[in-house]
Amino acid sequence: MTQEPTPYDDSAPDRPSKTQIKRDMHALLDLGKQLVELPTDRLRQLPLSESLFEAIRLAQRTTSREGLRRQVHYVGKLMRQADAEAIRTQLAIWQNGSRAETAALHRIETLRDELLQNDDALTDLLRDHPAADAQQLRTLIREGRKEAGRNAALQPGQEPQRKHYRALFQALKSLGDAPDTP
Template identity: 45%
Template sequence: MSRKPKKGYFVRGQFVAEGSELDLQLKAESKGAEGTSRTDQKRESEALQALGEALLELRADRLERLALPDKLAEALAELRRITDFEGRRRQLQFVGKLMRRLEDETVAQIRQALDEQRAGPAHEVALLHEAEQWRTALLDDEAALGRWLERFPATDAQQLRALVRQARKDRAPEKPGQAPRHGRAYREIFQLLRTQLNQHEDEDEQPHGDDA
């Protein structure tokens, strides 16, 4: 049974298979002849290799949505398993080689997915900080409750009022000079505020009316 001939071309009498190291090298040199310097090529290659390594940071659901080529997905899985320094270095080079074969659109999607995931922790910190600010305002300012309920009408107003009253009682020091105490109500206010802030953001992200 005859083998299926490999796709490729001849250069100076030598057969070059498509996708081979020599093929990639010749294409890179061709780009260089068109105006891309070797330094630029090296910088781009290193950037794509680093981007490939960064894919290990992605959560499984985000990685799955990218629909990467099977060969790259398998290479990343192998890279994750390797602990030996030299073996990991060689595998990372292989990942970089596969990354250079990706379409520009796929590379852009990878960068976007990484940026979105990295922005998550910073966004969560901002949300927690906002909840803390509202809790302080509710305990120190009588008018803060009305402002909160106006902005978040879905809040259980009776529950929040009861928690605020209890938290104010709990924090009153038993003796002059003692630091304020924070009991269970203080913590429950924070959880309630955080939940409402999260739900409010989720609703804002949902399409409404003609946008649906």
Template identity: 40%
Template sequence: MTNEEDFEQLDPADQDEEWVSKSQVKREMNALQDLGKKLVALNKDQLAKVPLDETLREAIDECRRLKKGEAIRRQLQYIGRLMRLADSDAISQTLDSFEAGKQAHDAHFHRLERWRDRLINGTPSDLTDYVAAFPGADVQHLRQLVRNAQKEAQQQKPPASARKLFKYLRELAEEPG
């Protein structure tokens, strides 16, 4: 009997199964282990929002408790094995939503930093532009903060007034309106 005849004698359902290489299996296991690392890095509030079974949650808590590198590596491998049984798609989607929220927060923070820098280093028209964008701003207070920050920058002092200006800009941006 040849190999071709052996193949034909197999059950047709077995022939339809997709063959996966050992390398592909390892890549998938490493991806699950990396997902487990991300779970371990989350804070408690974020982790509470992730759909996990109790065994996986306990394994993550145990990994957080460990201090030695080798023990952490073994625990992460265990978490990777538990991830095979978990709904990794739902977990990934939850982690992606956390990342999207963080990116939006960072972008908002950077916009405020750019406004602060424009107000300190720019022209008086930048102040007018800011007041037009945020009509709830106290113009007199804003001018004072900008003047103090500019004076500190000229004297090469620590940027305490620039921090106060940024804090004020952040408060204005967070006001409902």
């Protein structure tokens, strides 16, 4: 025979503990702080109620330290009625998306440096991207190499030229996803 839990029995948790409630409230407060730091155009893309949106905008305009602290706590309180998981998901997408974009730009930079150093890199690139304008890339690489040579001979304090270096980067960027270089 099983024994029914009594109203004072701690073995049957029917509600979260005080500590868990505090953790949840602090998590919502931290999420509210992140929202206050976002630009307005990003805020409009989130599933926020009108009152929460206005509270965030007021916090962004508040200059007083104590006033800002109070307003952020109010935002945290309003976050209890918001869809926090949807907001967290969108913030994660934005954060990881920018990491992926940064990684793609780094791959393009590496490819550009490889093209300026190694003649065989252009052959590999043209094999992977047959629609690329080979003549334009050859010209940009040749001019980029000349530019690098002139920049190496500059006196201290003189500004290096980067016109063809940047143009080669833009040409590679326009090819789409650059292949990973070894």
